[in-house]
Amino acid sequence: MPSRLRFCVRRYPAGDPDARTTVVTLSVPTDIDCIEEAVALVTFHCLSGTAARETVRFRLQVALSEALANAIIRGNHGDRSKLVRVRAELGADAIRIHVTDEGAGFDPAAVPEPLGPEGLQRANGRGLFLIRSLVDAVEFNDRGNSICMILRRP
Amino acid sequence: MTFSQSREHSGVLVVRVEGQLVVSNRQELKDVVQRALAAGDRKLLLDFTGTGYIDSSGLGALVTIAKQVREQGGEMRLAGLNEDLRSLFELTKLDTLFSIADTPAQALTAY
Numbered sequence: 001m002p003s004r005l006r007f008c009v010r011r012y013p014a015g016d017p018d019a020r021t022t023v024v025t026l027s028v029p030t031d032i033d034c035i036e037e038a039v040a041l042v043t044f045h046c047l048s049g050t051a052a053r054e055t056v057r058f059r060l061q062v063a064l065s066e067a068l069a070n071a072i073i074r075g076n077h078g079d080r081s082k083l084v085r086v087r088a089e090l091g092a093d094a095i096r097i098h099v100t101d102e103g104a105g106f107d108p109a110a111v112p113e114p115l116g117p118e119g120l121q122r123a124n125g126r127g128l129f130l131i132r133s134l135v136d137a138v139e140f141n142d143r144g145n146s147i148c149m150i151l152r153r154p
Numbered sequence: 155m156t157f158s159q160s161r162e163h164s165g166v167l168v169v170r171v172e173g174q175l176v177v178s179n180r181q182e183l184k185d186v187v188q189r190a191l192a193a194g195d196r197k198l199l200l201d202f203t204g205t206g207y208i209d210s211s212g213l214g215a216l217v218t219i220a221k222q223v224r225e226q227g228g229e230m231r232l233a234g235l236n237e238d239l240r241s242l243f244e245l246t247k248l249d250t251l252f253s254i255a256d257t258p259a260q261a262l263t264a265y
Binding site: 035036054061066115122 | 213246247251
């Protein structure tokens with residue numbers, strides 16, 4: 001089956017063979033079956049040519065998988081007419097990955113911690129906690145429909 | 155096939171999680187376990203030796219499955235988690251909820 005992802009890699013400054021910033025952009029359909037392919041594609045381009053430890057790859061895979069699932073299920077509410085956009089900026093010091101949905105946004109401060117006795121028994125509510133635990137920094141836009149996950153290069 | 159199964163002589167049903175355990179296939183694992191419980195299985199071992207990564211939906215599915223197995227008077231163990239996978243259970247404190255063995259062989263001796 002052909003891929004339903006739209007993918008682009010650009011290096012900046014354009015035309016400079018020693019360009020220090022690469023930008024990977026990806027449009028992902030609102031379909032959870034597209035998440036694994038999107039994660040594999042972005043992870044490959046973020047870490048190719050680097051001596052990244054396996055743990056960095058793992059953290060990137062899980063965090064991105066979470067962010068995409070949140071965007072598809074909670075952001076776009078499964079509406080297949082909408083897209084999720086991924087923009088990964090690969091700089092010399094850090095990888096910044098933005099995941100943006102077309103939803104109304106949410107207040108990340110209102111998401112409860114999942115570690116209490118009640119949270120421990122729940123089947124959901126760990127996604128944002130995992131993202132925050134696995135990457136070096138997390139930022140949101142004002143609307144709350146775009147997350148930026150930052151992984152600093154060792 | 156994401157979830158292959160085999161039965162040990164001791165009667166333990168071993169379910170191997172190959173690839174990812176994530177939002178798109180967690181229901182499949184739940185179905186596998188539910189069918190096993192319906193068929194009378196009460197000793198289950200989930201083997202993560204061939205697992206790449208698990209997301210929060212996968213962890214949530216394990217919480218649901220463990221509860222179902224407990225309610226049926228059964229016993230479920232996890233094994234074969236590498237260091238990265240194990241860190242997910244530690245971060246979320248789910249390592250306190252599950253019986254986790256280093257290897258499938260070690261888990262099998264504990265039933």
